[in-house]
Amino acid sequence: MTMDKISENSFLQIFPYFKKGNPEIVGEILACARYENLPDNTMMQLEGEPCDSLGLMLSGVKRIYKSSGNGREITLYDVGPGETCILNASCILSNSICQVNAISVGKVSLLSISARDFRNLIARYEEVRTFIFTAISSNYASIIELLQEVAFGKMDERLYDYLLEKSEGGRLETTHQRIADDLGTAREVVSRLLKEFERRNQVRLSRNLIELTRP
Amino acid sequence: MTMDKISENSFLQIFPYFKKGNPEIVGEILACARYENLPDNTMMQLEGEPCDSLGLMLSGVKRIYKSSGNGREITLYDVGPGETCILNASCILSNSICQVNAISVGKVSLLSISARDFRNLIARYEEVRTFIFTAISSNYASIIELLQEVAFGKMDERLYDYLLEKSEGGRLETTHQRIADDLGTAREVVSRLLKEFERRNQVRLSRNLIELTRP
């Protein structure tokens, strides 16, 4: 699906929030938005750079993460279709520097709105403000939960929860490194714990694949 | 200073942000706010309870923290005079349940605005929205920084930075437990590291007191 436009209808499918409320908003948004297609693994934001635009995700996933500076990473959250990255918005509204990195996971399509247009929209439409406020709240909640997990959680539980959440039909195709980068730990730790799970017959391991024995 | 009212002028001293912009706002805020005085160590928010009002801090400090459920705690941030707790605001705006605990550190005075009145103010005044958006951004930044520290930081560095930040004239009157609760670690860890610092002549320790030798 390579296109360079999107209809009001398909936009409303993905962002149903805007169905209620002033219908002219959607027109305004589409008028100032630029449609973008990105391949897998494309950097979308860089720590330390200013944010010049806000992205409304149409399809695919944008992973927001932080780097440790010496090889480790941690995923803060994912932004999926119908969502927008709150740190991105917050960065624009406060005219500050981006604190995190963002990268596409798989192919991504999005509507990009310039910082100026976004400030304009938010000043003019109550609905846009509420949309952002709602996103902020739910995002805040997930960040606090992550912080709590990192501060107090045990790695084995966090890993097992991760497997349950990410696997489909008891299967998860990924690498240990990828998991470590999501959880904010080291690859060796993930490998060790997975091996331990295998000894307890909770999983079966092979290259690029983890199978849960009782999903 | 025990009073049950506050003048527009003193309000503007503490919240200079509202000096520019529509002057009627301050009147509106004061009209719907209730003045409150709280003693030290008073619970101001409880995890799991709904937020019924927003607090504008006038004096003192409100500590926002999370508990692990088995004895440990971590301080997310402090809210001082001229600030308002963003999680509090976010909770009201999204009509959700409070995720964190808040407690007064020392005597506190504040203006309390009911959830309804706050929603009203934010709907009507651009300035109020900007005030909140700005607070959100800076608060977000501090939470992300904390998360990064917790995920990747070394405890000895975090502790030393804490001592530098919290001490006045090279002195810090507090208990090891208090420090541990701020940093999100165990008391024993703090005690051990401080002892280590003492062996290296970086600090002198006595009951309820830590002195930096080269502040």
Place this chain on the structure above:
DNA sequence: CCGCCCTGTGTGACTTTGTCACCCTGCCTT
């Protein structure tokens, strides 16, 4: 004034997690 108690602190032993330094395997390329 004495003994008790309670808060704050010190410490050893053990577990969990992170780090470092390798190694092996199987697949892909040349």
Place this chain on the structure above:
DNA sequence: AAGGCAGGGTGACAAAGTCACACAGGGCGG
């Protein structure tokens, strides 16, 4: 066929969290 490389395994040690006590000193009731 040889070499390179991504993914994974492992041992050894360091850093941090947990558990179980021990001890000190200040305050207080008797």
